[in-house]
Structure formats: C-alpha cells, structure tokens
Amino acid sequence: MPQSHILPGFRPAISLTLFYLALIVLIPLSAMVLKTFQLSWDQFLAILTSPRVIASFRVTFGSALLAASVAGVLGFIIAWTLVRYSFFGKRMFDALIDLPFALPTAVAGIVLATIYQPSGLIGGWIMAVFGVQVAYKPLGIVFAMVFIGLPFVVRTIEPVLQEFDTAMEEAAASLGANRWQTFVEVILPNILPAALTGFALAFARSVGEYGSIIFIAGNMPYISEIVPLLIITKLEQYDYAGATAIGLVMLLLSFVLLLLINLLQGWLRRRGGQL
Amino acid sequence: MSITLRNIKKQFGDFIALNTINLEIPEGELVALLGPSGCGKTTLLRIIAGLEQADSGQVFLQGDEVTDQPVKSRQIGFVFQHYALFRHMTVFDNIAFGLRVKPKAQRPSKAEIKDKVHALLKLVQLDWLAGRFPEQLSGGQRQRIALARALAVEPSVLLLDEPFGALDASVRKDLRLWLRHLHHELNVTSIFVTHDQEEAMEVASQIVVLNKGHIEQQGSPSDIYDHPANPFVSQFIGQTNVFNLEQTDTFWLKNSGLPTPQTGRVAHVRPHDIELTKAANGAAQAVLKDWQQLGGLIRVELLKQEAGGQPATIFAEMPAEQFRQLSLQKGEGVAVRIRHAHWFH
Numbered sequence: 064m065p066q067s068h069i070l071p072g073f074r075p076a077i078s079l080t081l082f083y084l085a086l087i088v089l090i091p092l093s094a095m096v097l098k099t100f101q102l103s104w105d106q107f108l109a110i111l112t113s114p115r116v117i118a119s120f121r122v123t124f125g126s127a128l129l130a131a132s133v134a135g136v137l138g139f140i141i142a143w144t145l146v147r148y149s150f151f152g153k154r155m156f157d158a159l160i161d162l163p164f165a166l167p168t169a170v171a172g173i174v175l176a177t178i179y180q181p182s183g184l185i186g187g188w189i190m191a192v193f194g195v196q197v198a199y200k201p202l203g204i205v206f207a208m209v210f211i212g213l214p215f216v217v218r219t220i221e222p223v224l225q226e227f228d229t230a231m232e233e234a235a236a237s238l239g240a241n242r243w244q245t246f247v248e249v250i251l252p253n254i255l256p257a258a259l260t261g262f263a264l265a266f267a268r269s270v271g272e273y274g275s276i277i278f279i280a281g282n283m284p285y286i287s288e289i290v291p292l293l294i295i296t297k298l299e300q301y302d303y304a305g306a307t308a309i310g311l312v313m314l315l316l317s318f319v320l321l322l323l324i325n326l327l328q329g330w331l332r333r334r335g336g337q338l
Numbered sequence: 339m340s341i342t343l344r345n346i347k348k349q350f351g352d353f354i355a356l357n358t359i360n361l362e363i364p365e366g367e368l369v370a371l372l373g374p375s376g377c378g379k380t381t382l383l384r385i386i387a388g389l390e391q392a393d394s395g396q397v398f399l400q401g402d403e404v405t406d407q408p409v410k411s412r413q414i415g416f417v418f419q420h421y422a423l424f425r426h427m428t429v430f431d432n433i434a435f436g437l438r439v440k441p442k443a444q445r446p447s448k449a450e451i452k453d454k455v456h457a458l459l460k461l462v463q464l465d466w467l468a469g470r471f472p473e474q475l476s477g478g479q480r481q482r483i484a485l486a487r488a489l490a491v492e493p494s495v496l497l498l499d500e501p502f503g504a505l506d507a508s509v510r511k512d513l514r515l516w517l518r519h520l521h522h523e524l525n526v527t528s529i530f531v532t533h534d535q536e537e538a539m540e541v542a543s544q545i546v547v548l549n550k551g552h553i554e555q556q557g558s559p560s561d562i563y564d565h566p567a568n569p570f571v572s573q574f575i576g577q578t579n580v581f582n583l584e585q586t587d588t589f590w591l592k593n594s595g596l597p598t599p600q601t602g603r604v605a606h607v608r609p610h611d612i613e614l615t616k617a618a619n620g621a622a623q624a625v626l627k628d629w630q631q632l633g634g635l636i637r638v639e640l641l642k643q644e645a646g647g648q649p650a651t652i653f654a655e656m657p658a659e660q661f662r663q664l665s666l667q668k669g670e671g672v673a674v675r676i677r678h679a680h681w682f683h
Contacts, residue, residue: 228420230422236389238410238435238491239491240439241410248439
C-alpha cells in the first residue's frame with residue numbers, strides 16, 4: 064500500500080479506538096441489553112406500560128426538549144454577546160459559563176432548590192411577580208436542565224460565530240436587507256448547524272441528568288418524577304431487570320432523537336453547500 | 339450619481355485615519371482611490387457606503403445629504419475585498435438576494451427575478467455557474483459574482499474595495515480590462531480602492547491619491563503622471579530618480595543638460611526622460627551597472643560618477659532597439675542627458 068499519510072499509524076490508532084469504544088461503551092451497553100433479556104416479553108411490556116413509568120418518560124423527555132430549546136435560544140444570545148461586544152468583566156463572565164461543567168451536580172441541585180423554592184431568593188420573587196412556583200414542581204426540572212445544558216450551547220455556537228465573516232452582514236445591508244432579514248437569511252443559516260449540535264448536547268445531558276434535578280424536582284410520582292430517579296428506585300428495590308429495561312428504552316429513545324437531530328443537521332449542511 | 343464629501347474626519351483612538359477630506363466626484367466617472375496601506379482609502383470608501391460613520395463632515399449623493407442614512411437606503415453597490423458571498427446560498431440565490439429582500443410592493447415577481455439574475459450572470463459571463471455554491475468557485479469567478487450581486491439592485495454608485503487584491507496576476511489583468519469595459523457599458527459612477535498605481539492608471543478615468551489621511555492630488559491618470567503635485571505623488575506614481583541640489587548634485591545636473599531653476603531644490607526625473615550616449619574618454623557621468631529587459635523596454639541601472647558625491651543608482655529606460663544600437667557593456671562609462679524634470683521644494 065502506498066504511503067499517503069504524513070503520520071503513520073492507522074492500524075494502532077483504529078485498534079485502540081475500537082478497543083476503548085468496546086471496553087467503555089459497547090460492552091456495558093450490551094450487558095444492559097442482556098440483563099433486560101432476563102425478563103419475558105410480557106414482563107418487559109408490563110414494566111414499560113405502567114402509568115408511572117410512562118409519566119416519568121413524559122416528564123423527562125418533555126422537560127429536556129423544552130429545556131434544550133430554552134438553552135438553545137439563551138445560549139445563542141450569550142454566545143453572541145461574548146463574541147460581538149466587549150464589556151467590563153467579559154473574561155470573568157466567560158469563565159462563569161463553564162461552571163456548571165465543573166460543579167458537582169448535587170451541589171448545583173441543592174443550590175438551585177434553595178434559591179428557587181417559594182421562600183428562596185429568586186423563587187420568592189417569581190412567586191410574587193408571576194404567581195408561579197418553580198422548585199418542587201415540573202418547572203423546577205426545566206430550570207435545572209437549562210442550568211446544566213446552557214454551557215454546551217454557548218461553547219458550540221461561540222467558535223462558529225467568531226469565524227463568521229461580518230462582511231456578509233454588511234453585504235446584506237448594502238443590498239437593502241433590513242436587520243431582521245439579515246439575521247434570518249444570512250446569520251441564522253450559518254449558525255444553525257452549530258446551534259443544533261448545542262441543542263442536541265444539551266438535550267442529551269438533560270435526559271441523563273440526575274443529581275441536580277432530584278433536589279429541585281419534588282419527585283412526585285406521575286408529576287415530577289424523572290426516569291433516572293425511577294431507575295434508582297428500582298435498583299434500591301433490587302429490581303435490576305426492571306431498572307435495565309427502563310434504561311434500555313431510555314437509551315433507544317435518546318438514540319433515535321439524536322439520530323434525527325444529526326440527520327436534520329446533515330440536511331441543513333447539504334442544503335447550505337457546506338459538505 | 340455624483341458624490342460630494344465635505345470635511346470628512348475619522349479617528350480610530352489616537353490614529354487619525356482621515357483628516358478633513360473634501361472630494362467631488364462627477365457622475366459616470368470610474369475613480370481610483372490610490373494610496374499606500376493605512377492611508378485611509380478603505381475607510382473613506384466605507385464612509386461613502388455608510389458602513390462606517392465619519393466623526394464629522396458630510397456625505398452627499400447627487401446633491402442630497404446622506405450622512406445619517408444607513409447603508410441600506412443609500413442605493414449603493416458594494417463589492418468587498420474578500421467578496422463576502424453568502425456561503426450558504428447558490429450563486430443564483432446570492433445574486434437574487436437584493437431583489438428578494440425588497441419590500442413586497444417593490445419586489446419583482448419570481449419570473450422577473452429569474453430573468454434578471456440570468457441577465458446579470460450573462461453580463462459577468464458566468465451563466466453556467468448558477469447552481470454552484472461560492473466555495474466551488476475560483477477567486478476570479480467569486481469576484482465577478484460579487485459584482486453581479488451588487489449590480490442586481492441597480493445601484494447608482496458602485497464601490498469596490500481592493501477588487502483585484504486577492505487574485506493572481508493573470509486573472510487580475512483580465513479583470514481590470516473587463517471592469518473598464520463594464521463601466522463603459524453601464525456608466526454607473528464607480529469608485530475602487532487600490533494600492534497598486536499600475537492598476538489605478540490602467541483602469542480609472544480619475545485618480546485620487548491619498549496619503550496619511552489626506553488627499554495629495556486628484557486628476558486624470560496622465561495628469562497625475564505628467565504633473566505630479568508634490569514629491570509624494572511623483573514617487574508613488576511610476577518610477578522616479580530623485581536629485582537633491584543640497585547634496586552637490588547641482589554640477590552633475592548642469593552637466594546633464596538640466597538648467598537649475600529659480601525655485602525648487604529637488605529634481606524628480608522619470609527614467610524615460612534620461613537619454614544615454616556612449617561617453618567620450620573622461621566625459622562619463624555614470625557607469626552602466628546592470629540592465630533588465632521589461633518587454634519592449636530596457637531598464638538600465640547606472641551608477642552616478644561624481645567627484646565628492648555619493649555614488650547613487652539612477653534608473654533610465656529606453657526602447658530595446660535603441661539600447662542594442664548603443665552596444666554598451668557592463669562597467670562602461672556613459673554620458674547622460676536629462677530631457678525633463680519636476681522640481682519640488
């Protein structure tokens with residue numbers, strides 16, 4: 064085979080990649096599938112169709128979609144602010160964005176719950192102004208998910224915005240486009256693939272999040288109980304097969320949703336001639 | 339549309355980019371804003387476009403003040419140095435953009451837009467690229483698409499920022515000529531920015547020479563070449579030999595047949611205004627150091643010979659045929675006659 068790469072080592076690199084992928088991702092996931100097979104089909108269906116499980120799926124995926132959308136919009140605005148403007152304390156602000164990455168999720172959960180509860184600092188204010196309770200309600204779940212999902216959106220959009228050629232905006236303006244047209248037809252199409260990546264990451268993280276949510280959610284069955292909590296509950300009851308069954312379905316659902324987002328992204332890129 | 343600038347000033351921090359610019363550009367001209375980098379020419383172009391606001395001063399288009407109008411209502415076409423094509427749109431959509439964003443009442447129908455875009459693509463001779471994306475085009479093609487896009491909205495002024503700056507030499511040559519022809523065809527008042535004096539001479543009908551934020555001279559290309567207003571223009575446009583009377587060049591110049599005038603201390607002499615003959619014994623004013631062939635012309639490098647003076651290099655130019663007849667060898671002495679000089683203080 065002719066040497067076409069400057070750096071050799073395709074074989075060791077691909078071997079290592081596959082080995083670790085198997086060790087860390089594929090084998091544990093297969094174990095989960097195998098464990099689920101201890102159940103009969105009827106038992107499997109019975110677990111999944113129990114109203115409490117269905118309700119928790121609805122809560123988790125519904126909240127995660129909502130939270131990722133909110134984080135998507137907010138993250139875009141924050142990334143825009145960081146890239147386009149210079150202001151006092153910008154670096155400090157920039158560093159703060161990543162904090163949810165580093166904070167132990169339980170700490171975040173306790174802090175969020177304390178602040179957003181009806182007697183808390185912000186929770187009290189929201190209660191007074193909007194008459195809405197955040198903590199111990201499904202809304203609290205969304206708040207926690209936005210908190211942990213936001214950095215993903217900001218950090219994926221930021222580099223793309225930085226690279227964006229502002230002359231394109233000037234060109235649009237010189238051709239008579241107003242601000243809205245410039246934003247929708249010139250800026251947004253160039254940022255959208257990255258925004259979708261951020262959305263997908265925030266969504267995936269939100270679906271799997273446990274620590275920061277359980278403190279603020281209230282964990283009422285049928286109302287504010289998330290899937291990961293249900294899995295833990297099953298584990299505590301030594302119902303390993305039941306826990307893996309729920310886990311497996313969660314995995315499949317997430318996989319399908321992420322696949323859809325990826326396809327959408329690919330379509331956007333192709334349509335924009337960026338392949 | 340005529341363009342008038344009055345007392346335009348622009349400062350970036352402590353740096354004065356433009357210092358009281360007054361400029362009048364009549365309708366239908368093809369004007370080059372020429373100057374070294376950092377002289378403020380691009381800033382001036384962007385102020386005319388409305389992409390940049392002057393600190394003080396006024397901009398008039400066709401006699402109407404547009405100083406406070408945003409770029410979108412000035413009816414200008416702007417071609418960016420790096421084209422700024424919309425990378426997520428096809429060539430067709432790029433050119434159609436300016437038509438599609440018009441308010442509903444003024445927007446042409448789909449069929450009209452299609453006809454117009456194809457007419458423009460024909461004008462820039464790239465009709466076969468309609469479905470491509472900008473990334474699939476060469477530099478020269480992108481430049482012409484950017485021009486077509488700017489022309490789509492039928493601007494009354496066309497502004498081009500270093501339009502040939504990013505292209506390779508042969509493409510640049512073709513595009514210069516093409517732009518000149520296009521301007522003849524459309525006759526829309528156009529201004530382009532360049533740092534290349536050759537480009538300005540070749541393309542423009544008027545040249546505005548800028549330096550350090552102010553205008554040094556404005557005029558037709560031959561005007562500027564034949565009658566430079568000051569030493570900067572004389573040295574920036576074309577090649578010039580500089581002789582300084584204070585540096586003992588007086589005697590040498592007199593020997594070369596150039597009378598010293600009443601005023602002026604510095605003589606600027608174009609290479610083609612220097613005549614050479616084979617020197618008789620001992621009468622040499624310079625020594626032939628080297629020569630290069632520039633197409634039909636020969637550029638001769640001479641070393642000035644002068645008692646007590648600094649040995650300096652002088653450039654002369656003559657037709658290749660004439661140089662061959664002189665049959666000079668390197669190191670041989672030559673007699674110099676200066677036909678004409680520009681005198682400055």
